[in-house]
Amino acid sequence: MNTFVLAARPLEFFFAQYRRVWRGTAVSSVATPVFFLLALGVGLGVFVDRATDLPGDVSYLEFVAPGLLAAAAMQVASFESSWPVLAAIKWTRQYHAMLATPLRVSDVLFGHQAFIATRLFMTAVVYLVVITAFGAVASPLAILTVPVAVLVGLSFSAPLAAWGAKTELETSFVAIFRFVILPLFLFSGVFFPITELPTALQWFAHLTPLWHGVDLCRQLTLGDVALWSVLVHVLFLVAWTAVCLALALRSYRRRLIR
Amino acid sequence: MAGHDGQPLIHARGLVKRFGELVAVDAIDFDLQRGEAFGFLGPNGAGKTSTMRMIGCVSPVTDGTLRVFGLDPARDGVKIRGRLGVVPQLDTLDMELTVRENLIIYGRYFGLPRRELGKRTDELLEFVELTERANDKVEPLSGGMKRRLTIARSLVNDPEVMLLDEPTTGLDPQARHVVWDRLYRLKRQGVTLLLTTHYMDEAEQLCDRLVVMDRGRIVAEGSPRELIERYSTREVVELRFDDSRPEDFSYWTDGLVSRVESLPDRVLLYTDDGDAASHGLHERGLVPESVLVRRSTLEDVFLHLTGRSLIE
Numbered sequence: 087m088n089t090f091v092l093a094a095r096p097l098e099f100f101f102a103q104y105r106r107v108w109r110g111t112a113v114s115s116v117a118t119p120v121f122f123l124l125a126l127g128v129g130l131g132v133f134v135d136r137a138t139d140l141p142g143d144v145s146y147l148e149f150v151a152p153g154l155l156a157a158a159a160m161q162v163a164s165f166e167s168s169w170p171v172l173a174a175i176k177w178t179r180q181y182h183a184m185l186a187t188p189l190r191v192s193d194v195l196f197g198h199q200a201f202i203a204t205r206l207f208m209t210a211v212v213y214l215v216v217i218t219a220f221g222a223v224a225s226p227l228a229i230l231t232v233p234v235a236v237l238v239g240l241s242f243s244a245p246l247a248a249w250g251a252k253t254e255l256e257t258s259f260v261a262i263f264r265f266v267i268l269p270l271f272l273f274s275g276v277f278f279p280i281t282e283l284p285t286a287l288q289w290f291a292h293l294t295p296l297w298h299g300v301d302l303c304r305q306l307t308l309g310d311v312a313l314w315s316v317l318v319h320v321l322f323l324v325a326w327t328a329v330c331l332a333l334a335l336r337s338y339r340r341r342l343i344r
Numbered sequence: 345m346a347g348h349d350g351q352p353l354i355h356a357r358g359l360v361k362r363f364g365e366l367v368a369v370d371a372i373d374f375d376l377q378r379g380e381a382f383g384f385l386g387p388n389g390a391g392k393t394s395t396m397r398m399i400g401c402v403s404p405v406t407d408g409t410l411r412v413f414g415l416d417p418a419r420d421g422v423k424i425r426g427r428l429g430v431v432p433q434l435d436t437l438d439m440e441l442t443v444r445e446n447l448i449i450y451g452r453y454f455g456l457p458r459r460e461l462g463k464r465t466d467e468l469l470e471f472v473e474l475t476e477r478a479n480d481k482v483e484p485l486s487g488g489m490k491r492r493l494t495i496a497r498s499l500v501n502d503p504e505v506m507l508l509d510e511p512t513t514g515l516d517p518q519a520r521h522v523v524w525d526r527l528y529r530l531k532r533q534g535v536t537l538l539l540t541t542h543y544m545d546e547a548e549q550l551c552d553r554l555v556v557m558d559r560g561r562i563v564a565e566g567s568p569r570e571l572i573e574r575y576s577t578r579e580v581v582e583l584r585f586d587d588s589r590p591e592d593f594s595y596w597t598d599g600l601v602s603r604v605e606s607l608p609d610r611v612l613l614y615t616d617d618g619d620a621a622s623h624g625l626h627e628r629g630l631v632p633e634s635v636l637v638r639r640s641t642l643e644d645v646f647l648h649l650t651g652r653s654l655i656e
Contacts, residue, residue, distance in 0.1 A: 091455070092422075095452055095453050095455065096453070098449055098452045099438070099449045099452075099453075102441055102445055102449055103438065103440065103441070106440055178436070178437075178438055178439065179434060179435075179436040180436060180438060182402075182432065182434075182436045183436035183437075183450065183453075184453055185402050185425075186400060186402070186425065186428075186430035186432065186436070186498075187425055187426070187450070187453035187454050187501075188422045188423075188425050188426040188453070188454060188455070189425075189453055190421065190422060342402070343402055343403065343404065344363070344403060344404075
């Protein structure tokens, strides 16, 4: 009980900060899915549908939309957990302000992640509404993509927060975006089934949270759900996130309490 | 000056902080009594900030005993921090939020209800003379205003002890005097102050009692007046020379002054009667470029105790 009360307090700071930029993020959280669906689902999709048969006989629009939703969660979470974490440690030093009050390191970490989870929730709801409007959703189970997207996002924001609190090298985030986030976006089954990848890379994809998130969202929006596979995906994402949060707590402690 | 019940608010015995090989705080003892203004005076790297961070429960004690309000920082950090008001060396204000928002959000970290905070915020802004800037962003405020806001913020939970780490470092003289004035008022209201500083005038103005720190150790303790009486003379004659500075001063000063301190840019002569001493020098035929007679300060105490000046 006490833990939740204390971890909720930093949220007010992050929301006050968010109020300054919310208009921009609101516009882009609607515009981004519209652009992607127009270009890929509608534009490219016409060619893809003419030439190939996707598994389950779905249109490319239906195939790509849930993948884009999961990938959007990854991107929002990664951004929110990179520079803002560094800023709170080094520049605005807001974490230090929090730690001069009754708040503990765990409250600071979980409070910040709770804010990111809220942002993910809002992003996912908007994304789901847009892909539904495009006719890319075949099942009411699609509503469950919202909590899944939150979980996918946290599976990225947790390890990035762990890294942000550890690194002295702020430019490392540029490298992470270019060499981790971008390849994951391209090769985790968002745009084409990973069965098209070489076998070794398929196995590798199974070890990344985005692939689990993409496949899970796709099953839900298509209404083509295999229970065992849903369980595996959820378990993987929960376990991955829990381990990364524990690592983040350790690196926050080392950085802030010394 | 002593606490009502004799129970110190902060109690340290053999307190040690090590960072790997580096010993930042080397077995110090001190007690802070309720209602007093207590200072750590020392140069950068003396261990003042490390001590403050241990008291603020954001730096684990390496060895020794530390009790804050009778509680152990290792176990009761949440309770202790709820009763402290911290003014850190580096500002931790959010530059993009308004002055008022900074106060309210900080108050929320303590779990204070919003309604109560609205009133409290008005009073605090009044106290630090920032009422007119309440709805402005923090970013464009001057350094002195930001410091005053940080002080107001640290008072939001009505703390029993204020921890002030170098409260006026980096401020221009006028802004420093405004900050001192506010701290002096708090002291008169009975707020217990614990501050670090490397400005001897700050320590003299604000502290009832202080310890002089050097390289992690406490080298002297007392009120500013006691320290000056014990470790210095009443007055100091400062001599500056162009290029004709004598090598050996004993020839000129023997019998005239009680001690000579030779610094790169000037020579300090310690005596209880500065005018008599400078007169004597003149009679012996020593002609410096300038002669200044002044009262002893804590700077002289520090110089005597450590052989170095406070600000390098």
